[in-house]
Amino acid sequence: MRDVTLQELNRYDEEARHVGRSSLLLVVGLLVGLGVLALALVFLADRNGASNLLADIYHALGNSSGAQELRQGQGDQFVAKTLMAVIAIIVGVGGIWLVYAGANTVIEALGAKWRTRLIPWLFIGPALFLLAIFLVWPLIRTIWSSLTLEGGFSANYGVIAEDRSMLTVLRNNLLWLVVATAGSVGIGLLIAGLVDRVKREALAKTFIFLPLAISLVGASVIWGFVYAWAPPGQPQYGLLNAIWTGLGQEPVAWVQANPPLNTIFLIVIMIWLQTGFAMVVLSAAIKGVSTEIIEAAQLDGASERQVFFRVIVPNITGSILVVTVTIAIAVMKIFDIVWVMTGGKWDTDVVANRMFIEMFMFFREGRASALAVLLFIAVIPIMVVNIRRIRRQGIGA
Amino acid sequence: MHRSRKWPVIAGTALATMALTFSSIGVIAQDEAVGGVPATPTGYVELDQALTETKDDGSPIFGGTNVSVQVQWNSAELDDFEATVAAFEEATGIDIDIQSIGRNHEILLRTAVLAGTPPDIAQIAQPAAMRQYAAEEALVDMTEWLDTERFRADFGTGAVGYVDGKLVGIPYKADIKSTVYYPKQAFEAAGYEVPTTWDELVALGEQIIADGNGSPWCISMEHGGVTGWVGTDWIEDVLLRTVPPETYWAWTAGELPFDSPEVRNAFDLVGQIWFAENSAYGGPTYINSTWVGQTMDPMFGEDGTATSPQCWMHKQALWYGPGFWPDFRANSATDPDYQTPYALGDVIDVFYFPPIDEAYGRPVLYAGDTFMVFDDRPEVRAVAQFFATPEGLQGWIQRKGVTSSNLNTPAEWYEGSFNTEKAAEIIGNSTGLMFDGGDIMPVPVGSGSFWTGMVDWTAAGGTNTDEVLASIDAAWPADEAE
Numbered sequence: 001m002r003d004v005t006l007q008e009l010n011r012y013d014e015e016a017r018h019v020g021r022s023s024l025l026l027v028v029g030l031l032v033g034l035g036v037l038a039l040a041l042v043f044l045a046d047r048n049g050a051s052n053l054l055a056d057i058y059h060a061l062g063n064s065s066g067a068q069e070l071r072q073g074q075g076d077q078f079v080a081k082t083l084m085a086v087i088a089i090i091v092g093v094g095g096i097w098l099v100y101a102g103a104n105t106v107i108e109a110l111g112a113k114w115r116t117r118l119i120p121w122l123f124i125g126p127a128l129f130l131l132a133i134f135l136v137w138p139l140i141r142t143i144w145s146s147l148t149l150e151g152g153f154s155a156n157y158g159v160i161a162e163d164r165s166m167l168t169v170l171r172n173n174l175l176w177l178v179v180a181t182a183g184s185v186g187i188g189l190l191i192a193g194l195v196d197r198v199k200r201e202a203l204a205k206t207f208i209f210l211p212l213a214i215s216l217v218g219a220s221v222i223w224g225f226v227y228a229w230a231p232p233g234q235p236q237y238g239l240l241n242a243i244w245t246g247l248g249q250e251p252v253a254w255v256q257a258n259p260p261l262n263t264i265f266l267i268v269i270m271i272w273l274q275t276g277f278a279m280v281v282l283s284a285a286i287k288g289v290s291t292e293i294i295e296a297a298q299l300d301g302a303s304e305r306q307v308f309f310r311v312i313v314p315n316i317t318g319s320i321l322v323v324t325v326t327i328a329i330a331v332m333k334i335f336d337i338v339w340v341m342t343g344g345k346w347d348t349d350v351v352a353n354r355m356f357i358e359m360f361m362f363f364r365e366g367r368a369s370a371l372a373v374l375l376f377i378a379v380i381p382i383m384v385v386n387i388r389r390i391r392r393q394g395i396g397a
Numbered sequence: 398m399h400r401s402r403k404w405p406v407i408a409g410t411a412l413a414t415m416a417l418t419f420s421s422i423g424v425i426a427q428d429e430a431v432g433g434v435p436a437t438p439t440g441y442v443e444l445d446q447a448l449t450e451t452k453d454d455g456s457p458i459f460g461g462t463n464v465s466v467q468v469q470w471n472s473a474e475l476d477d478f479e480a481t482v483a484a485f486e487e488a489t490g491i492d493i494d495i496q497s498i499g500r501n502h503e504i505l506l507r508t509a510v511l512a513g514t515p516p517d518i519a520q521i522a523q524p525a526a527m528r529q530y531a532a533e534e535a536l537v538d539m540t541e542w543l544d545t546e547r548f549r550a551d552f553g554t555g556a557v558g559y560v561d562g563k564l565v566g567i568p569y570k571a572d573i574k575s576t577v578y579y580p581k582q583a584f585e586a587a588g589y590e591v592p593t594t595w596d597e598l599v600a601l602g603e604q605i606i607a608d609g610n611g612s613p614w615c616i617s618m619e620h621g622g623v624t625g626w627v628g629t630d631w632i633e634d635v636l637l638r639t640v641p642p643e644t645y646w647a648w649t650a651g652e653l654p655f656d657s658p659e660v661r662n663a664f665d666l667v668g669q670i671w672f673a674e675n676s677a678y679g680g681p682t683y684i685n686s687t688w689v690g691q692t693m694d695p696m697f698g699e700d701g702t703a704t705s706p707q708c709w710m711h712k713q714a715l716w717y718g719p720g721f722w723p724d725f726r727a728n729s730a731t732d733p734d735y736q737t738p739y740a741l742g743d744v745i746d747v748f749y750f751p752p753i754d755e756a757y758g759r760p761v762l763y764a765g766d767t768f769m770v771f772d773d774r775p776e777v778r779a780v781a782q783f784f785a786t787p788e789g790l791q792g793w794i795q796r797k798g799v800t801s802s803n804l805n806t807p808a809e810w811y812e813g814s815f816n817t818e819k820a821a822e823i824i825g826n827s828t829g830l831m832f833d834g835g836d837i838m839p840v841p842v843g844s845g846s847f848w849t850g851m852v853d854w855t856a857a858g859g860t861n862t863d864e865v866l867a868s869i870d871a872a873w874p875a876d877e878a879e
Contacts (some may be wrong), residue, residue, distance in 0.1 A: 231679035343622025
């Protein structure tokens with residue numbers, strides 16, 4: 001923000017005095033508005049509020065049978081619901097406007113010095129408030145739960161250390177982190193480099209990008225059919241086994257046997273989904289590498305491979321890091337694929353899935369919280385790397 | 398732990414009593430009945446009000462109210478349930494809002510309860526989860542308005558649903574599990590006899606292998622996140638046949654560990670069938686990787702006619718049936734009226750999983766659904782009371798031949814259905830009904846390590862029994878083990 005000179009501030013104050021009377025009116029108006037808002041919120045909190053309001057309207061218009069029906073939960077419920085939606089939108093949008101306008105008015109009245117200090121907080125405040133409610137408070141509560149519920153720290157964290165199946169869980173998470181991240185970024189980078197030279201680049205990129213539009217659950221269902229297993233001698237409806245047996249091999253239960261290889265087959269789904277994201281970002285970065293440097297390298301006799309690895313890649317390390325961190329965080333908390341494909345059986349369990357099962361199937365909030373905290377701690381280093389990089393680049397400083 | 402051990406015994410006895418009420422039934426054609434409502438007075442206050450009292454304008458007193466019921470049932474079972482409550486909705490004007498969830502039902506219910514927005518009523522298959530909700534005081538204690546003389550006569554005082562002296566669950570549907578599907582006509586053609594003892598069962602298996610007729614057993618348990626329950630049914634059924642009932646209940650209560658000679662013996666006996674050479678079709682991979690709905694596909698042979706089976710016996714609960722036959726699965730999607738030619742009782746039949754040691758009689762394993770109530774309003778009471786009457790399941794019984802937990806269900810409703818007549822026959826010949834042990838164990842064991850243990854045990858071809866038994870025991874909640 002540019003520095004505001006004292007002279008300018010004095011001018012603002014003059015203007016403020018000029019509109020002193022109208023701002024008084026504004027304050028009164030705001031108070032009335034907030035009152036209406038409170039009433040509207042009470043109205044919206046009532047399940048049958050809209051039906052009753054419409055019934056009152058019908059009654060006033062002389063349509064008492066329609067009003068009667070509405071009060072019994074029948075009749076023009078659609079109209080009532082629409083009315084409810086309209087009121088909700090007016091209250092929502094109007095409410096936010098009122099909050100900002102109201103707070104702004106108050107701050108404006110405080111004078112120049114406080115105004116410059118407080119106005120930024122006015123605009124960040126609601127965001128911070130929401131984050132505190134929906135992010136910071138749950139975090140504190142989760143840590144607290146993991147330390148106090150069901151035998152406290154020693155029991156909840158002790159299980160993670162002692163339970164042998166937890167070792168498998170942690171191994172799988174590590175596999176996911178390394179293989180899925182490296183696979184997505186590596187293949188994404190490779191494709192981004194190759195596609196740069198393709199004539200119909202946009203078309204090729206579209207196809208590789210498409211899986212990203214599929215939800216994790218949807219992708220898992222699709223891949224469930226790819227990995228499906230039928231006993232030898234029966235028709236192989238699973239794509240992979242159809243090909244595999246076509247080559248004269250025995251069918252393989254890709255995800256229901258051979259741990260930890262089956263986890264790799266689950267990871268393939270994630271790579272299939274995330275490669276498109278890595279490719280798009282890295283492709284854009286490659287296009288940002290100036291052609292002069294590449295041409296200079298080529299004139300110096302560098303081969304295509306040398307140009308790619310010695311010139312292009314070093315120039316886009318920033319983008320590679322961003323993509324890697326983003327995918328790594330998504331992979332650390334992987335849940336959907338495991339839940340849909342195996343439910344964590346056949347030694348494919350991961351931390352997030354175990355956390356979910358402990359919480360919602362086994363009713364053990366303490367252990368689930370401990371796992372959540374574990375996941376949180378594991379993500380911290382990745383976040384630190386990311387934040388440091390942002391600082392170094394001077395973004396947001 | 399004492400109480401939790403006691404009630405399933407009594408519930409089992411209650412179901413056995415029920416068997417006597419419909420063990421003498423004739424065969425008449427099944428008609429398309431849609432169920433009804435109980436005659437008043439029903440013995441329940443709010444249900445009588447719902448059915449008889451009216452408002453000023455003459456409409457039913459609870460007309461226009463809404464009661465949400467969250468259930469696991471979807472597709473065909475949802476149709477059955479909807480048809481079952483239709484007459485009640487019509488008669489009372491109460492709108493029963495059925496929330497059909499499917500296999501994530503328990504988890505969604507848990508979330509809703511934690512969020513403080515549970516449905517009014519929910520169905521649950523694991524009484525262990527019901528006990529947990531009761532311990533959290535999430536459930537409405539129905540003692541005052543449901544635990545009447547009528548209820549006790551219908552279900553017996555020890556019915557599933559009493560927790561710490563409070564009535565928190567209404568027993569509904571019951572499923573017999575000690576049954577084995579087999580290709581009746583192919584059996585006759587090959588000269589095989591239905592085994593009535595364990596030795597005959599084992600001998601038949603050996604003979605099928607010796608005859609070069611493929612594998613004796615079709616076994617598989619892949620069912621996504623709940624994979625493993627098929628195996629736990631096997632262990633329970635074998636354990637019941639090798640130990641006295643007290644030992645079985647001690648096991649379900651955590652007093653007898655998995656790592657004990659008794660349970661180990663059950664694993665060994667199951668392992669002999671599951672993992673012996675050629676015994677189970679497709680070996681451990683088939684068991685672990687094939688969806689439960691496809692388990693007996695090889696019984697229909699390569700030509701799909703069930704005349705030359707590749708596996709001959711499939712141990713599965715009585716709810717299994719033609720809906721899972723391969724020809725039905727293949728054709729019903731394009732032809733909704735498709736009827737399979739491989740009828741139950743004719744081409745495919747069911748026999749009772751034979752006893753192992755006559756000293757322990759002829760026990761029958763069963764499981765059942767229970768309704769829990771989360772909100773206490775007059776119309777919710779009326780619906781809950783309706784589910785407690787035989788009419789609460791009547792439509793379903795007459796559509797599909799399911800078995801009610803209500804002892805006073807009229808015998809004639811069960812007539813003409815293969816499943817219920819078979820259930821009546823098996824229960825009638827049994828020495829006692831025993832509730833599914835896994836379903837009453839604490840959830841981390843019964844729906845957790847026991848299932849996972851069966852998967853790991855199968856993956857290793859039964860060679861890691863020590864490890865598996867220890868890992869199942871390890872999941873037992875510290876505060877509940879004794």
